[in-house]
Amino acid sequence: MDVRPSNPAYRVRGAFNPAATTFGDEVLLLLRVAEDAPAEPGRIAVPIVRFEDGRGVPDVLNVGLHDPGVVPRDTRGVAVDGVEYLSTLSHLRLARSRDGVNFTVEDEPFLFPSTPAERFGVEDARITRIADTYWINYTAVSGDGWCTALASTRDFRTVTRHGVIFPPSNKDVSLFPARCGGLWRALHRPNNDGFGKASIWTASSPDLFSWGDHRCILRPRADVPYEGAKIGGGPPCLLTAEGWLQVYHGKSATGAYALFVALLDRDDPSIVLSRGVEPLMEPEEDYEREGFFPNVVFANGLTHDQPSGPDGELPPEAHVRLYYGACDGTSCLAEATVADLLAAAGPVRPVAVTEPREELSVFTV
Incomplete structure (x- = not known):
């Protein structure tokens, strides 16, 4: 896919970690496009955003390497007069396809910092379709940290922003496409700077905007490769007769990322029914092992065949396309069936009604 820079002074460094959905007879991806600004020798250039009339305008900050007040931050950015700037700037770009394999990337950003x-x-x-509205949640990054914001569209031409729904430091949010127990549900990943490691939580909401009832349901397992550092949620869950399927990522102590599958209770997704020990996917191909951030497979988008079972359940034979990012540089495709994902989640564990929820969150199959 050829991706045009959002500013002629920018250079596209990667188009990766795509959200995915179907819209009419198209498959749509929302790519994370990361850009930087090349500089002449002895100078530093970083992409920045100027805010004008409620919108963001891409610009470049260009300073001398030895100018007063300039402090380089290795490859990650620079501080100028005490203000931090990153070396890259990301936005969300729409890509369209008729077959789900060959995509055309639109020239202009779909969501740019505003x-x-x-x-x-x-x-x-992540994209979650509810009725005729497509809800898009994404990570917003600033000097205050990272948080999760929400937007919506019905036509993928115009978009409405709804602001921050999970404050810093929180990311890896995915919305469930149907109510559970009368409430909307979400998976989210608050950062752990104190005790414990970054884990997957659930939350509930009456309206998709105000979230509460936060519960930690999945924690990294010390004895499972690729979960030594942290875990985080992936694409929106798939509903099956057995429960909700979630494809999530784990990060090892050495920085490598892999994908796992968990099965959550249909009526109360804070209950974990099963959780795979072996990765669904791990870095194997050259493009998954070598790149800007090596040894990474990271998924936040999938599509599937139209459900044919009752209440929107996907049958075991339903075809699933998992769109994922490799090495923070490229977008890739893997294919499976619902049966494959259920097998990757492992056998369901019978859950006693009186069993403490805490034990469920650390259970290993």
Whole structure:
């Protein structure tokens, strides 16, 4: 896919971690496009956003390497007069396809930073269709940290922003496409700076905007490769007769990422029914092992065949396309069936009604 820079002074460094959905007879991806700004020798250039009339305008900050007040931050950015800037800036770009394999990337950003909470970029979207509305949640990054914002569209031409729904530091949010127990549900991943490691939580909401009832349901397992550092949610869950399927990512102590599958209770997704020990996917191909951030497979988008079972359940034979990012540089495709994902989640564990929820969150199959 050829991706045009959002500013002629920018250079596209990667188009990766795509959200995915179907819209009419098209498959749509929302790519995270990361850009930088080349500089002449002895100078530093970084992409920045100027905010004008409620919108963001891409610009370049160009300074001398030895100018007063300039402090380089290795390859990640620079501080100028005490203000931090990152070396790359991300936005979300729409790509369209008729066959789900060959995509055409639109020339202009679909979602570009528009508020100070998005000053360092918008990243890693998920798309959840509810009725005729497509809800897009994404990570907003600024000097205040990273948080999760929400937008919506019905036509993928115009978009409405709804602001921050999970404050810093929280990301890897995915919305469930149907109510559970009368409430909307979400998976989210607050950062752990104190005790414990970053884990997957659930939350509930009456309206998709106000979230509460936060519960930690999945924690990294020390004895499972690729979960030594943290875990986080992936694409929106798939509904099956057995429960909700979630494809999530794990990060090893050495920085490598792999994908796992968990099965959550249909009526109360804070209950974990099963959780795979072996990765669904791990870095194997050269393009998954070598790149800007090596040894990474990271998924936040999938599509599937139209459900044929009752209440929107996907049958075991339903075809699933998993769109994922490799090495923070490229977008890739893997294919499976619902039966494959159920097998990757492992056998269901009978759950006693009186069993403490805490034990469920650390159970290993």
